[in-house]
Amino acid sequence: MSNVLKGFETKFTGWAFIFAALLLWGGWGLTTHHIGEWIQASDFEEVGKNVWYWIWMYRFHIFGWVTMAIASFALITVLTQRPLRVVAFPGLGMIIVGTFSLAIANAFYYNFGAWGVGIVDAISNPDSNYPVAIVNEFKTVDEFMKSILATNNYVTCFIRFGRIFSGVGFVLLGYAFIKWDLINKVLAWYTLLFGVAAVAVILGIPDNYEIYKPLFHLKVVWLIAMGVFLLKDGIKIPETQS
Numbered sequence: 715m716s717n718v719l720k721g722f723e724t725k726f727t728g729w730a731f732i733f734a735a736l737l738l739w740g741g742w743g744l745t746t747h748h749i750g751e752w753i754q755a756s757d758f759e760e761v762g763k764n765v766w767y768w769i770w771m772y773r774f775h776i777f778g779w780v781t782m783a784i785a786s787f788a789l790i791t792v793l794t795q796r797p798l799r800v801v802a803f804p805g806l807g808m809i810i811v812g813t814f815s816l817a818i819a820n821a822f823y824y825n826f827g828a829w830g831v832g833i834v835d836a837i838s839n840p841d842s843n844y845p846v847a848i849v850n851e852f853k854t855v856d857e858f859m860k861s862i863l864a865t866n867n868y869v870t871c872f873i874r875f876g877r878i879f880s881g882v883g884f885v886l887l888g889y890a891f892i893k894w895d896l897i898n899k900v901l902a903w904y905t906l907l908f909g910v911a912a913v914a915v916i917l918g919i920p921d922n923y924e925i926y927k928p929l930f931h932l933k934v935v936w937l938i939a940m941g942v943f944l945l946k947d948g949i950k951i952p953e954t955q956s
Contacts, residue, residue: 720948723792728944730785734778735937741775742930749823751870753830753862755855762831772824779817782937783810795951798894805886812880819872826862833858877926878916880933884909894952898943901936908932 742748746768747760761768786806793802834855852858888906891897912929919925 717951717953718948719792719951723788724944724948727785727788727792728941730781730788730941731937731944732941734781734785735934735941736778737774737781738778738937739931739934741771741773741778745771745775749827751873753823753826753859753866755834755859757827758830758834758855761827762835765828765831769824769828772820772827776817776820776824779813779820783813783817785937785940786810786813792949793890793896793951798890798896798952801886801893802890805883805888805890808879808883808886810883812876812878812883815872815876815879819869819876822865822869822872826865830858830862874916877929878913881909881912881916884912894950896950897940898947901939901943904936904939908936 746764747757749757749761786809790803790806793799793806833852837852837855837858852861884905886909888902888904888909891902891905892899896902908929911932912926915926915929
């Protein structure tokens with residue numbers, strides 16, 4: 715037997731999931747230019763066409779990851795029943811770790827993308843107002859690109875680990891959803907299968923951003939679905955404690 719929990723907790727959590735989806739999708743969809751896993755010199759020209767708009771869209775996107783983590787933390791507080799928390803908590807914990815890894819990685823692209831616009835402009839324009847000490851550090855765009863290469867390598871690692879951590883978390887959370895019949899069965903299986911797909915793609919094709927990109931959109935669909943079902947149906951909590 716289960717009790718349906720539906721109230722402030724599920725409403726807050728549901729809206730957090732939806733808000734996270736809107737920020738992630740909105741920031742991604744409305745941006746003027748998408749940077750891949752590796753920053754290219756040509757990216758700065760595109761970003762520079764409307765740099766402040768691009769910065770704000772990236773801010774929205776990054777806060778989408780942060781809001782997803784908030785929603786996941788909120789869901790943890792709802793799923794306090796034993797024994798389901800033994801599986802659900804580690805799953806949500808892995809999703810949160812992966813989400814913050816992705817937020818940190820995206821912050822790199824945001825910061826270096828905006829910074830690079832100024833550097834490239836200063837290198838090609840002697841009358842630029844960019845700080846002289848920074849400009850003098852790089853004589854050519856190639857020098858600047860080489861200087862960020864090592865950092866970009868670390869960031870691509872953050873991207874891959876963030877995705878695989880999240881994927882493992884989705885597998886555990888999906889299993890908990892199914893085993894204890896916590897939410898709509900279709901969404902429960904969606905959660906599990908999404909996690910399996912994310913792990914399989916990262917392990918099988920670790921360096922292809924384009925192949926993983928559809929999974930980002932499927933994750934946003936999951937966020938929206940979670941929010942809608944939590945608002946509409948609440949969540950079923952098993953009565954038994956053992």
